[in-house]
Amino acid sequence: MSSFSSxxxxxxxxxxxxxxxxxxxxxxxxxxxxxLLHLMAAVVAGEKYRLLMVHVDHGLHKDSRAWAKWCVGRAxxxxxxxxxxxxxxxxxxxxxxxxxxxxxxxxxxxxxxQSDDVILTAHHRSDLIETFLLQLFRGTGPHxxxxxxxxxxxxxxxxxxxxxxxxxxxxxxxxxxxxxxWLDDPSNLEDRFDRNYLRNRIMPQIEQRWPAVNARIxxxxxxxxxxxxxxxxxxxxxxxxxxxTENSQLPISSVTGLSSAMQRCVLRRWIVRxxxxxxxxxxxxxxxxxVRARADAQPCVRWKRAELKRYRDELFLFWHxxxxxxxxxxxWNFGSALHLPGGVxxxxxxxxxxxxxxxxxxxxxxxxxxxxxxxxxxxxxAHSQSLKRLFQEWGTPPWVRGEIPLVFxxxxxxxxxxxxxxxxxxxxxxxxxxxxxxxxxAERAETALGRAATET
Numbered sequence: 001m002s003s004f005s006s007x008x009x010x011x012x013x014x015x016x017x018x019x020x021x022x023x024x025x026x027x028x029x030x031x032x033x034x035x036l037l038h039l040m041a042a043v044v045a046g047e048k049y050r051l052l053m054v055h056v057d058h059g060l061h062k063d064s065r066a067w068a069k070w071c072v073g074r075a076x077x078x079x080x081x082x083x084x085x086x087x088x089x090x091x092x093x094x095x096x097x098x099x100x101x102x103x104x105x106x107x108x109x110x111x112x113x114q115s116d117d118v119i120l121t122a123h124h125r126s127d128l129i130e131t132f133l134l135q136l137f138r139g140t141g142p143h144x145x146x147x148x149x150x151x152x153x154x155x156x157x158x159x160x161x162x163x164x165x166x167x168x169x170x171x172x173x174x175x176x177x178x179x180x181x182w183l184d185d186p187s188n189l190e191d192r193f194d195r196n197y198l199r200n201r202i203m204p205q206i207e208q209r210w211p212a213v214n215a216r217i218x219x220x221x222x223x224x225x226x227x228x229x230x231x232x233x234x235x236x237x238x239x240x241x242x243x244x245t246e247n248s249q250l251p252i253s254s255v256t257g258l259s260s261a262m263q264r265c266v267l268r269r270w271i272v273r274x275x276x277x278x279x280x281x282x283x284x285x286x287x288x289x290x291v292r293a294r295a296d297a298q299p300c301v302r303w304k305r306a307e308l309k310r311y312r313d314e315l316f317l318f319w320h321x322x323x324x325x326x327x328x329x330x331x332w333n334f335g336s337a338l339h340l341p342g343g344v345x346x347x348x349x350x351x352x353x354x355x356x357x358x359x360x361x362x363x364x365x366x367x368x369x370x371x372x373x374x375x376x377x378x379x380x381x382a383h384s385q386s387l388k389r390l391f392q393e394w395g396t397p398p399w400v401r402g403e404i405p406l407v408f409x410x411x412x413x414x415x416x417x418x419x420x421x422x423x424x425x426x427x428x429x430x431x432x433x434x435x436x437x438x439x440x441x442a443e444r445a446e447t448a449l450g451r452a453a454t455e456t
Contacts (some may be wrong), residue, residue: 007174011039011162014150015118022050022117025080026109029055029071029183032122035171036163038180040120041078053082054112056105059090060097060187067183074181083112098193110155117157123148124163124171129217130198132224141281142231143268145224167214234262235269247274248317252310255291263288274317277304291315311397318399330367334360334434338367343440345405345417354433355407355415359425364410370402376413377423384423387416394419405438 015023025040027033040051053075057068068084075082085108091100109119128148135144150164163171175182191197206213242254250270255263264284272278279287283303290299290310301308307320332338334347334357345367347360359365370387377384391401396419407415414425417438427433 007035007039007163007166007170008043010165011043014160014162015043016158018116020048020050022052022114024052024054024109024113024117024119026105026119026121027053027055027071027075028122028185029067029074030122030185030188031175031180031182032124032163032171034074034180034182035174036120036122037074037078037080038178039174041080051080053080054109055082055084056108057084057086058101058104059087060101061185067185070183085109085112098195113155113157115156117155119154119157119159121159121161122163123161124166124168125214125218126168126199126203128164128221129214130195130203132217132221133198134194139281142224142227143278145221146228147221147224149225231265232269235266236273238262238266239270239273243270248276250315250317252291252313252315260288263291267291271306271308271317276306276317276319279303279306309397309399312395314395314397316397316400327371328368331363332365332367340367340405342403343438346437346439347434348437350427350433350435352427352429352431352433354427354435355421356425356427357432357434359409359414360434362409365414366408367405368408370404370406374406374413376416376420378420379423379426380420381423387413390416390420403440405436407436 023040023044025033025037027037037053044051053071055068055071057064061067072082072084087101087104087108089104091097113119132145132147135147138144148161148164150161152159174180187193188196189200191200210216238254238258239250242251247270250267255266258266267284267287268279279301280303283301286301287308290301290308293299293310299310302320305320307318309316309318328341330338330340332345338345347355349357374387375384376387376390378390387401387406391398396404404419405417406413407417409425412424413422415421415436417436
C-alpha cells in the first residue's frame with residue numbers, strides 16, 4: 001500500500017461518519033497542516049460534511065499577519081471556509097513561550113466550537129515520540145508517557161489527530177507528490193525551545209545509532225496508554241461506588257483503606273473526572289497528608305487555580321476565587337436571573353412552597369452575602385438559630401458559607417438559598433411562591449481543554 005493510500009485510509013478510519021458534522025482543521029500553514037488540509041478537501045469531497053480552516057495568529061513574529069493572509073488564501077484555493085483567530089496578548093516574563101502559545105491556541109479553538117464539532121490537528125508519529133521523551137525528562141508517570149491521544153473529548157465535541165500513525169517521511173512524500181506549498185516558520189530552527197532542540201539536535205543522533213528507535217518508542221507509548229487506561233479503570237471502579245450527584249466531593253472513607261499507590265491513583269482520577277487541573281506528584285502527596293489529617297482540621301492543597309480542602313469526613317474540590325464582598329447589596333425582581341459574583345441566582349414559580357411571592361414583590365427585598373451574626377427561624381423548627389449553627393448542622397463547609405446568597409426583607413433574613421426559608425416568609429398553602437436556586441460558575445476554562453493543551 002502506498003503512503004498516500006495509507007494517509008487517506010487512516011484519515012477515513014478515524015473520521016466520525018455522522019452526516020452534517022463540521023470539521024475544524026487547525027492550520028498553521030506548515031507542511032503537516034497543509035497535508036491535512038489537502039487530504040480533508042479530497043476525502044470529504046461530495047460528502048455531507050462542512051469544513052472550516054482555522055489559523056491562530058499568535059503575533060509572535062513580525063510576519064504573522066502576512067502568514068495569516070497566506071493561510072486564508074490556501075483555504076480559498078481549496079474552496080474551504082477560513083477563519084483567523086488572533087491572540088491579543090504577549091507571553092508574560094519567565095513563562096514558556098511554547099506553553100503560552102499552545103494554551104491560547106487550544107482555548108481559541110474551543111471558543112468557536114459548536115456541539116459535535118470535530119477539531120483536527122496534524123500531529124504525526126514524530127510529535128508522539130517527542131512528547132513521550134519530553135514527558136520522560138519531566139519525570140511523569142504512565143498518563144504523561146501515554147503522550148498524545150489520537151481521539152479525545154474536547155469542549156462540546158471531539159479532538160482528532162488522524163495523522164498520528166504517519167511518519168514525517170510519509171507526509172513529506174505526499175506534499176512533494178502533490179506539489180504543495182507551505183510556510184516554514186523560522187522559530188522551528190531555534191534550539192532554545194525544548195521540542196526544537198530535541199527534534200533538531202538529539203533525535204538525529206539517536207536515530208543514527210538506533211535506526212528502529214521510532215517504532216520502538218511508538219510501541220512503548222502504546223504500552224503506557226494501556227497502563228494508564230488500566231489505572232483509570234481501577235480508579236473508576238472505586239469512584240463509581242462512592243460518588244453521588246456532586247462529583248467535586250469525595251468521602252474520606254473511600255480512600256483511607258487503599259494502598260498508598262492506589263490512593264494517589266483514585267485521587268488523581270477523581271480530580272480529572274471532576275474537570276479540575278491535573279495535580280503533579282508533589283501535590284498528590286500533599287493530598288494524601290490531607291486525607292490523614294484530623295477530622296476537625298481544615299487543611300488545604302492549592303495547585304494552579306484549584307483547591308482541595310477537607311471538612312469533617314469529606315474532601316472538597318473547588319476553584320480558587322476572590323472572596324465575595326459581604327457588604328454588597330443586590331436588588332432583584334425575581335422575574336429574571338440575577339448574576340452575582342460566583343454564580344447565578346434564579347427563581348422558579350410554584351404554589352404552596354418556597355418564598356412567598358407577595359413578599360418577594362416588595363421593594364424591600366434584597367440579596368446579600370453573609371457578614372456574620374445572621375439568624376433564621378426555619379419554618380419546620382420551633383426556635384430560631386444562628387446561621388452559623390445552621391450551617392454546621394447542614395454540613396456546609398466554612399469556606400462555602402460566605403458564597404451562599406441570602407435573601408433579606410428589610411433587615412430580616414427571609415431565605416438561605418438552597419437551604420431554607422425563614423418563618424414568616426414562606427408561601428402558605430395555595431399561595432404563589434418562588435423556589436430559589438443558586439448555580440455556581442463552573443470556572444473550567446483551563447481544564448476544559450483536557451490534556452490537549454499540555455501534550456504538544
